[in-house]
Amino acid sequence: MIKNYLKTGWRNIIKNKGTFAVNITGLALGIASCIMIMLYVSDELSYDRFNEKADEIVRVVFRANVNGEEMKEAVVMAPVAQTLKNDLPEVIDATRLAKSFNNRLEYNGSYYGQSSLAYVDPNFFNVFTLPIIQGEQKTSLDKPNSVVISESLAKSIFGNTDPVGKTITVTNRDEQLNVSGVMKDMPKNSHFHFDLLVSTLGYEQAQKTTWMESDFFTYLVLKKGTAINTVETKLPAITKKCMGPQMMGAIGKSYEDFQKDNSLGLFLQPLTDIHLHSDFSDSTTLEQGGDIKYVYIFSAVALFMLIIACINFMNLATASASKRSKEVGIRKVLGSNKKQLIYQFLAEAFISTLLATFLAIALFSIALPFFNQLAGKEIEFSSLLKPVYVLSLLGLIILITFLAGSYPAFYLSSFNPLNALKSKFSGSGKNSGIRSGLVIFQFVISAGLILATLVVREQMNYIQNKDIGYEKNQLLVVRNTYLLKNNEDNFLDKIENDPRIANMTHSAFVPAGESDNEVGGIFLNGEFQRRMFFYNIDENYIPTMGMELLQGRNFSEEFGDESDKVIINEKAAEILGLGKNALGKTFQRDTNEGLRDITIIGVIKDFNFRSLHQEIEPLILKKNPYGGVIIRSKTADMSGIIKNLNEDWNNYYPKEALNYSVLDDSFNHTYLKERKMGTILTLFTILTIIVACLGLFGLVTFTAEQRFKEIGIRKVLGSSVSQIVTLLSKDFLKLVGISFLIAFPLSYYLMNKWLQDFAYRIEIQWWLFLLAAIITMGIAFLTIGIKSFKAASMNPIKSLKTE
Incomplete structure (x- = not known):
C-alpha cells in the first residue's frame, strides 16, 4: 500500500512539474538554512562543554559601581581562589589562570616569535579536561618554571624529538621554562587558547595577598547539585572580611563607609555561560566571545524561512485544488475513503520534502566554506553525519511533511465527490482567506528582515563615519x-x-x-x-x-x-x-x-x-x-x-x-562581530525573500490559470495589458501592504533593543520604513508583474476557442 502511495505521488509530481519545482526549491532553501543555522547554533552552545566537570565549574567575577564608574571584570584578586576553597564547603577545588603578553620563545638558537602563554595553578588539569599526551598530568606543574606545551607548538619547535625535559627561553623576560608535558591542542570551542601553561609556583604575582589588585581568572568546582545563588549569598561576608582591613590603607575609607555610596562584590558565572553571556570589559577578557542575541536572531530567521517554505507548499497545494478536484471525485466514487486520500497527499508531501532535503544538503555543502569564512567558524560537512544530526534531519523531514502536507491533505480529501466532479471549486471563500493570511505572514517576515538589515547597515555606516575625536585614516x-x-x-x-x-x-x-x-x-x-x-x-x-x-x-x-x-x-x-x-x-x-x-x-x-x-x-x-x-x-x-x-x-x-x-x-x-551579523542577516534576508517570492509567483500562476477565460474576454472587450496586470496584482499587493502594519512595529521594537548595546547609535528614522516598504513592494510587484504580464500578453483566442 505504501509503495502504491509513493508511486502515485511521484506520478502526480511529474505531472505538475512547475508546482513541484517551486515547492522543492523553496523547501530546499529553507532546509539548507536550517541545517546551516542548526550547526552554527550547536557550535555556539557547545563552548567549554568538552570539560568533564563543565556543569560544576564556575568563574569568579568582580562587579562594582564606584563614584559612577561601572566595573565589570572577569579577573579577581590572587587570594580569592584559596580563600573561597577554605571558607566555602560547597567548593571542591579552585584554580587560577593569569594571561601573559608579548611572549617570545627561543630554543637552541632559533626564535619563534610571539606565543600565547598563561600562568596556571598546579591543579589546573584537575579542573579542566585538557589531555596530557606526554608527561605526567598529576605532576606536570608541581615545580617552579615547569611548563606544559601544546602538541602543535611541540611539533613546531622540537619536530619528532621528545620535548619533555627540554628548556625553552622566554626571551623578553629571560625566563627559563622546563618542558614537563605536552597537551593536546585546546579545543576550538574553548573560551581560552594557549600554547604554553606555566606553573604559578614560580610566578611572583600569584603569591600576592592583596585584595586590592585583580589579575587572575579564577575557577571553582562546586559540589554536584549546588545552586550558584546559594554560594553567592555567602560571598559578601567573605569580601568584607578580607577586603575590609586593606581598604582603609588603600583608599582611606573603611569598608562600611565605602559601601554607603558605592557597591562592589564577587559573583559567580557558570563556565558554559562565558562564551555567550559575558559583558566584561575587553581588557579583562581572555578572548572575544559570542552573543546569545545572535544565536536567537539566526535561529528565528532559519525557523521563519522553513515556515515560509511550508506555507508555500500549503498555498500552492490548496490553490491548485480546482485542478485536482476531478481526481479526488473519481477516487471517492471508486471507493477511496478520506483516510486513504490523506495518506496519498501526505505521500506526495513526503516525496517533495525528501527530494528537497537532498537538494538542501547539496546546497549546504556548496555554501559551507563561504559561511565558515563569513561567520568565523570551522564547521565541517562531516558534522552532519553525526547520529544526533542525522536523527534531527529525519525528524525535520517528518515534521515538514506533516507541517506542509497536512492542511492540503485534509482540505483536498474533504471535497464532496459530486461537486468535485463538477469542478465547483474556485479557490475563494474560507480557503482563500487562509491563503491570504499565510501570504501576509510571509511578507511580515520578509519586510521585517529588510528593515532589520537596513538598520544594521545604517548603524555600521554611522560607526564608520562618526567623529570619534581623532583621524583614523592613513x-x-x-x-x-x-x-x-x-x-x-x-x-x-x-x-x-x-x-x-x-x-x-x-x-x-x-x-x-x-x-x-x-x-x-x-x-x-x-x-x-x-x-x-x-x-x-x-x-x-x-x-x-x-x-x-x-x-x-x-x-x-x-x-x-x-x-x-x-x-x-x-x-x-x-x-x-x-x-x-x-x-x-x-x-x-x-x-x-x-x-x-x-x-x-x-x-x-x-x-x-x-x-x-x-x-x-x-x-x-x-x-x-x-x-x-x-x-x-x-x-x-x-x-x-x-x-x-x-x-x-x-x-x-x-x-x-x-x-x-x-x-x-x-x-x-x-565591530567585526556586528559586521558579520549584518552580512549574514542580509544573506538570509535575500534567501527569505526568494522563498516568499517563489510562493507568490506560484499563486499568481494559479490565479492567472483560474481566470484564463476571464482575461481573454477582457482583452476582446478592449482591456489593455496594464489593466489586466493591475487586475491580477492588486489583491496580492494589498496583502503585502497589510504585512507592513505588523512587520514594522515588531521590527522597530526588536532593532531598537539591538541598538541599546551601542552607547553611540542611530535613531531609526521614518525613511528607513519607507525604503523597506518600497523594496518589499517592488520585489513583490516584480514577481507578480512578470507572470501577470505574460498572462495578459497571451492571444485571447487561445482561452476562448473552446467556448
Whole structure:
C-alpha cells in the first residue's frame, strides 16, 4: 500500500512539474538554512562543554559601581581562589589562570616569535579536561618554571624529538621554562587558547595577598547539585572580611563607609555561560566571545524561512485544488475513503520534502566554506553525519511533511465527490482567506528582515563615519619597535626622514585594536575618587593622531622633565568637577610609592579610545613614550612605506617579523562581530525573500490559470495589458501592504533593543520604513508583474476557442 502511495505521488509530481519545482526549491532553501543555522547554533552552545566537570565549574567575577564608574571584570584578586576553597564547603577545588603578553620563545638558537602563554595553578588539569599526551598530568606543574606545551607548538619547535625535559627561553623576560608535558591542542570551542601553561609556583604575582589588585581568572568546582545563588549569598561576608582591613590603607575609607555610596562584590558565572553571556570589559577578557542575541536572531530567521517554505507548499497545494478536484471525485466514487486520500497527499508531501532535503544538503555543502569564512567558524560537512544530526534531519523531514502536507491533505480529501466532479471549486471563500493570511505572514517576515538589515547597515555606516575625536585614516601602527633596543632610535630616525611620512609618535597606546592598558586610582585632595585610564605618550601623539587640544598646551621638551604633568580629556575634567577651569589644578595618583601629585597642563577633546558600545571614559595622558610607533602617512597607499619598513627592520632584527597594522582596519575589526551579523542577516534576508517570492509567483500562476477565460474576454472587450496586470496584482499587493502594519512595529521594537548595546547609535528614522516598504513592494510587484504580464500578453483566442 505504501509503495502504491509513493508511486502515485511521484506520478502526480511529474505531472505538475512547475508546482513541484517551486515547492522543492523553496523547501530546499529553507532546509539548507536550517541545517546551516542548526550547526552554527550547536557550535555556539557547545563552548567549554568538552570539560568533564563543565556543569560544576564556575568563574569568579568582580562587579562594582564606584563614584559612577561601572566595573565589570572577569579577573579577581590572587587570594580569592584559596580563600573561597577554605571558607566555602560547597567548593571542591579552585584554580587560577593569569594571561601573559608579548611572549617570545627561543630554543637552541632559533626564535619563534610571539606565543600565547598563561600562568596556571598546579591543579589546573584537575579542573579542566585538557589531555596530557606526554608527561605526567598529576605532576606536570608541581615545580617552579615547569611548563606544559601544546602538541602543535611541540611539533613546531622540537619536530619528532621528545620535548619533555627540554628548556625553552622566554626571551623578553629571560625566563627559563622546563618542558614537563605536552597537551593536546585546546579545543576550538574553548573560551581560552594557549600554547604554553606555566606553573604559578614560580610566578611572583600569584603569591600576592592583596585584595586590592585583580589579575587572575579564577575557577571553582562546586559540589554536584549546588545552586550558584546559594554560594553567592555567602560571598559578601567573605569580601568584607578580607577586603575590609586593606581598604582603609588603600583608599582611606573603611569598608562600611565605602559601601554607603558605592557597591562592589564577587559573583559567580557558570563556565558554559562565558562564551555567550559575558559583558566584561575587553581588557579583562581572555578572548572575544559570542552573543546569545545572535544565536536567537539566526535561529528565528532559519525557523521563519522553513515556515515560509511550508506555507508555500500549503498555498500552492490548496490553490491548485480546482485542478485536482476531478481526481479526488473519481477516487471517492471508486471507493477511496478520506483516510486513504490523506495518506496519498501526505505521500506526495513526503516525496517533495525528501527530494528537497537532498537538494538542501547539496546546497549546504556548496555554501559551507563561504559561511565558515563569513561567520568565523570551522564547521565541517562531516558534522552532519553525526547520529544526533542525522536523527534531527529525519525528524525535520517528518515534521515538514506533516507541517506542509497536512492542511492540503485534509482540505483536498474533504471535497464532496459530486461537486468535485463538477469542478465547483474556485479557490475563494474560507480557503482563500487562509491563503491570504499565510501570504501576509510571509511578507511580515520578509519586510521585517529588510528593515532589520537596513538598520544594521545604517548603524555600521554611522560607526564608520562618526567623529570619534581623532583621524583614523592613513595611520600605520608598528607595535614591537622596543625589540630593537639600542637600534630603536636609528629605526625611528629612518621613518621620520621618509618624505612620505607626515608625522610619527612613539607610544604603545592605540585607540583601536591591540593596545597597552593602564588604569590607576585617582585622588582629589587626598580622597579617593575613582579609577581612570592612562595613556603613555610623547609630544607628537596629539598632532599625529589629529586630536584637538581645547585648553592649555601640549607636552614639550622646552619645559624639561614633565613626569608630574598631565593632559586630561573633557570627561576627566567633568568627573573631577573642574569644568573649564582645569588648567593648573592638581590631583593625586596612586603609585607604588604612595600618592603622587600631578598637575594638569592641558585638556583634550574627548575621543573614543574604546568601543562605541561604551561611553567615553575619563582619560589621563602622561609623557612616558615607549613600546611602538604610530605613523601618519601622506598617502593612502602605504604599501611602499610598509615595504621599506620591513627592509629596515630585517637589517636590525631578523629574529622576528615586523608587527604592524593599519589603524583603520583595527577600528573596523572592533565591530567585526556586528559586521558579520549584518552580512549574514542580509544573506538570509535575500534567501527569505526568494522563498516568499517563489510562493507568490506560484499563486499568481494559479490565479492567472483560474481566470484564463476571464482575461481573454477582457482583452476582446478592449482591456489593455496594464489593466489586466493591475487586475491580477492588486489583491496580492494589498496583502503585502497589510504585512507592513505588523512587520514594522515588531521590527522597530526588536532593532531598537539591538541598538541599546551601542552607547553611540542611530535613531531609526521614518525613511528607513519607507525604503523597506518600497523594496518589499517592488520585489513583490516584480514577481507578480512578470507572470501577470505574460498572462495578459497571451492571444485571447487561445482561452476562448473552446467556448
